[in-house]
Amino acid sequence: MKTVIHRAGTRGYADHGWLKSFHSFSFGGYYDQDRVHFGALRVLNDDSVSGGNGFGAHPHDNMEIISIPLGGVLQHQDSIGNKGVIRTGEIQVMSAGTGIQHSEYNADADEAVKFLQIWLFPNERNVKPRYDQQTIPIEGRYNRFQQILSPNKEDDGVWIHQDAWFHLADLTEGFEISYTLKNPENGVYVFVLEGELSASDEDLGRRDGLGIWEVQQVDFKATTKSSILVMEVPML
Structure with a gap:
């Protein structure tokens, strides 16, 4: 078993006033040669956008982009005709493929929207762009x-154009559970949304990240009430 741990306090950080963003991997003005990606997982940004603000139309290509709202309301619009909002309890995916432009705005004028923005390298290039939520x-x-x-x-x-599986779990204090990899050649990146727990005997806290590979199973035990995101991805 091999592991890499990224404590919450070691993440990159950008404060643009209207946007506050923590970067688990190199992104924008933050670069760490040891934290460029974890296998196919390229970007894991923990974003907060103030009321009424957002990202204007900008392009992407050949990337699988996932948004998971954690609070507030996020509005999406893209160049292939999609327009709508996503809230906590929903997930959004966009296959950029040959190229797409999109914008993301906080749909609430007063309350911040908080969400995870995740990018994965695709297993097929130049696919037709698509959107789903x-x-x-x-x-x-x-x-x-x-x-x-x-x-x-x-x-x-x-679904996405990559051999990856994402799972969420909300665990009660003391609960034990195991995750079995779909493909033992993949790796797992664990991101703690809330609480404290152990993963393969590594103690983790809120917003800590842990990459594990060369395993077939990852064992968890919740120290407190906890919420986690488990991302199984090819190690490339």
Whole structure:
């Protein structure tokens, strides 16, 4: 088993006034040669956008982009005709493929919107751009792993052009659970949304990240009431 740990306080940070963003991996003005990516996981940004503000139209290509709201309301619009909002309990995915432009704004004039912005390298380049969003019932992750993303159109959650699986779990204090990899050649990146827990005997706190590979299973035990995001990705 191999591991890499990224404590919350070691992340990159950008404060643009209207946008406050923590970067688990190199992004924008933050660069660390040892934290460019974890396998196919390229970007994990923990963003907060103040009321009425947001990102104007900007381009992407050949990247799988996932947004997971943690609070507030996020408005999306893109160059292939999609427009709408996403809230806590939903997930949004965009395959940039051959190229797409999109904008993201806080749909509330007063309350900040908080969300995770995640980018994965695709397993196929220059695909037709696509967009999707789904509601993921919060009760489905109580002391269990709830799948929210996979490579398969028929599976639970959204799908992407990569052999990756994302799961959310809300754990009660003292609860123990194990995650078995879909593909033992993949790695797992654990991101603690709230609380404290151990993962493969590594103690983690809020917003800590832990990458694990060359394993078939990851064991968790919640020290306190906890919420986690588990991202299984190819190690490239």
